[in-house]
Amino acid sequence: MNTEKKIPSGFIYFFGSFGGILFGYDIGVMTGALPFLQHDWALQNNATIVGWITSAVMFGAIFGGALAGQLADKLGRRKMILISSIIFAIGSLLSSFAPHDGQYYLIIVRIFLGLAVGAASALVPAYMSEMAPANLRGRLTGINQTMIVSGMLLSYIMDYLLKGLPEQIAWRSMLGLAAVPAVILFFGVLRLPESPRFLVKAGKLDEARTVLSYIRKDASTIDDEVKSIQETAKEEVSAAKKSSWATLFNGKYRYLVIAGVGVAAFQQFQGANAIFYYIPLIVEKATGNSASSALLWPIVQGVLLVVGSLVFLWIAEKFNRRTLLMIGGGVMGLSFILPAIINSLVPNMNPMMIVVFLSIYVAFYSFTWAPLTWVLVGEVFPLAIRGRASGLASSFNWIGSFLVGLLFPVMTASMSQEAVFAIFGVICILGVIFVKTCVPETRGRTLEEIEEQGTKGRKE
Template identity: 75%
Template sequence: MVKEKKVSSRFIYFFGAFGGILFGYDIGVMTGALPFLQQDWGLESAVVIGWITSSIMLGAIFGGAMAGQLSDRLGRRKMILISAVVFVIGSLLSGIAPPDGHYYLIAVRIFLGMAVGAASALVPAYMSEMAPAHLRGRLSGINQTMIVSGMLLSYIVDYFLSGLSTTIAWRSMLAMAAVPAVILFIGVLKLPESPRFLIKNNKLAEARTVLSYIRPKDKIETEIKQIQEMAERERLASQQTSLGTMFSGKYRYLLFAGVGIAAFQQFQGANAIFYYIPLIVEEATGSAASSALMWPIIQGIILVLGSLLFLVIADKFKRRTLLTLGGTVMGLSFIFPAILNAVIPNTNPMMIVVFLSIYVAFYSFTWAPLTWVIVGEIFPLMIRGRASGLASSFNWLGSFLVGLMFPIMTASMPQEAVFAIFGVICLLGVLFVQVRVPETRGYTLEEIEKIGERKQAKRNSA
C-alpha cells in the first residue's frame, strides 16, 4: 500500500530524474579512469582497451530489453531500486578488480551495463507517467540534460581524483560511481509507484493517492479514465501485433525512419569523443592522457549548455531542420581536420580538438536529444512498444561498436582519417533524414501514421 504521508511533487520529479544523472555518470567515468588503468596494467592492446570501455554498452543492450518487460510485472519504482543496487555492486566490484584482471573487469562492466540500460529505459518511462501532460513534451530534453550533467559530474570527479597514485586513482574513480547510486536508492525508497502501473494492475485506490500528490483534485478522475482507455488500447494493440506487423507495408516506412535515426546517432561517432578524449589529446599532442582530464570537463560543459539550449528551441524549429543543421556541421567538423592535415601538414595538432568541440556543441542540441523525441513521436500505437525497443537496441549496439572499434581503428590509421570516416557517416545521416524521415513537429500521432502510409505507398508504386 502507498503510505498516507504525502510526497511532494518536486521530490518525486527530482529523484525520478536522478536516474539520468546516475546513467550519465557511469557512462562518463571511464573517460578519466582509462588512462590510469592503461598505465597501471600496461595496456597496449587496442582490442582489450576497446572491450573494457565498450563492455558496459553490451550489458546495456540486454538491460534495457529486460527492464521494459520486468517493469510491467514488478513496477517502475521497484525496477529502479533494483537497478540502483546493481549500480552499487557493479561499481564496487570494478574498483577492486584484481591486478591485470582484464576479463574480470569486462565481465563486471557488462553486469554494470545491465543497470545502465535499465536506467535508460526506466527513467523516461517513470517520468512520463508521473508528469502532467503539458510537461511531457520537455521530458526527452530534460532527461538528456540530466544524463549529460551526470557525465560532467563524472569528469569533475575524475579530475580531482587524478592526483592520487595511478592504481588508487582509477580504482577510486570507478568505485565512486556507487555514491550517486546509493543516493538514488535512498530517494526512490520514498517515491510512489507510477499511477499508470497501479491502474493497469487494478490498484485504483493507490493510483488516486499517488495522483493526489501531483495533480489538482478535480483532474484526478479524468486522468484515471484516460489512463484506463489508453491501457486498453495498448492491450488490444499488443494482441494484434507481431514482429512481422512492424515490417508490413503499412508501418515499414516509419519503422525504418525511427530505427535509422537511433542507429545513426551512435554511428556518427559521438561516443568516440566522450570515451576517449584524453587519449585523443594524447595522440594529437604527445602529452600523457592522464594529464588531459580538463578536456572531458570542457566537453561536458558544452554538452550541458547544449542540452539547455535545446529546451529553449525544441518546439521553435522543425525536427528535420535541426537534424540537418547539426548533422552537416558535425560531419564537416570531422572532415576538415583531415583536409587541413593533407593540405598543411604542420597544422597545430590541437586543431582537431577544436573541431571536436564544435562537433560536440552541435550534437548536444540536435542529434543527442532529438533522436529520442522522434522515436517517441514517430511510431504508431500498434507497433510503438516493439519498435521503440528495436530502436533502443540499435542505439546501444551502435554505442557498443563505436566504443569497441575506435581504439582499434586509431591503432591502424591516422586519427584524422578515423574521424573523417565518422564525418562521412554524419553526412549520410543528413541524407537519410532528407529522404526517409518525415517531419513530426506539430503533427498528431495519427497524422504521422498517415504520412508514413502515403510515403510507403509511393515507394511501393515506384
C-alpha cells in the same frame, strides 16, 4: 507505497530522470580511468583489450535495454528502475576491486554493470514521457539528457580530482564511486509513483488519477486524460497480449519503429562516444603530451554538454524536433569532415585544430541529437509496443555505442584520426537524410495523436 500523501511534481521529475546520472557517470568515468589503467596493467599497445574494457558496459547495455523494456511492461517502470540501481551499485564496487591484470574479470563485471546502464537508458525516457503533459514533454524528457551529461561532467571532475593518487588507486576509486549515485537513486525512487499509463493498463484507475493529481496543474482535466489513456489501452490490450518482436515490424507499426530505432542507432554511429571515451588519448595523439595530463579536456567537453542540455530545455518546445536534428547533424558532420579536408590541404596545421572542431561537434550534439533521441524514443512508439520498442531502440543505441568504443582505438591505430572522424562525419550526413525522409514530427502532440499520425505513415 502511500499513494495518499502528496508527492511534489518536482521531486517526481527529478528522481524520475536521475537514472541518467548513472550511465552518464559510467560513460564518462572510463575517460579519466583509462590512462591510469593502461599504465598500471601495461595495456598501451593492446588496442583490442582497451577497446573491450571501455565498451564492455555498452555490450551489456544492449541486452539490459531489451530485457528492461519487456519486464517494465509486466512489472512497471518504477520497480525496474529500483532493480537497475541495485545492479549498478554492485557492479561499480566489483569493478573497483578487480585483481591486478584482471582484464577479463573487469570486462565481465562491466558487462554485468551494462545491464543496469542499458535498463536505465530504456526506462527513464519511457517513464518521463508517460508522466509529462504533452506541452512540456520535450522539456521534461530532456531533463534526462541533462542528468546524463551532468553525470558525465561529475565523472570528469572526479577523475581530475583523483588523478594525483597512485595510479592503481586512482582508477579504482574513479570506478567505485559510481555506486554513490546508484544508492541515491534507489532511495529517491522508493518514493516515486508508478507511471499513470502503466497503472491504467493494469486496471488501477484510482491510482492513476492520484498520480496525475501530483503532476497536472488543472485537476479538471485528469478524468479526461484517464479516459483517453483508457480508451487507447482498451483498443490495444488484445494486440499487446499477442505482440511479439515480429509485431514491431508489421504494417501498422513499422514506420514508427523504424523512425525511433533508426534515430537511436544513428545517435551512436555518428561517433560522439569516441570523443567522450577517448578525448585524453585523442589529445595525446594530436599533441604528444601524456593522456593522464590531458584530463582537463574532458571537463571542457562536459561543460559544453551540460550547457547544451540546458539550452535544449529552453528551446525544446520552440522548434520542431526534425528541424533541430537536421541542423545539428549537418554541423556535426562538417565538424568531422573539415579537419580531414584542411589537413590534406595544409599538412602542417596546428594539431589542436581537430580538438577545436570536436568541441564544435560536442556543442551542437549537446542540444540536438543527444537529448532529442531520447525525447523521440519516449514519444514515437504506440502504447501496445512501447516497452518492447523502447528496449529495441535502446539496444540499437548501445550496439552503436559498443562498436564505436570497441573499434575506435583499433581504427586510430591503423589510420589518421582525421580519416576516422571523416567516416563519422559521413554517417552524420546520412543521419540528416534519414530524419528528413523517415522520422515524424512529434512536438506538441499527445502520444495518442502521434500514434494515429505515425500508423498512417505521415512525417509532418
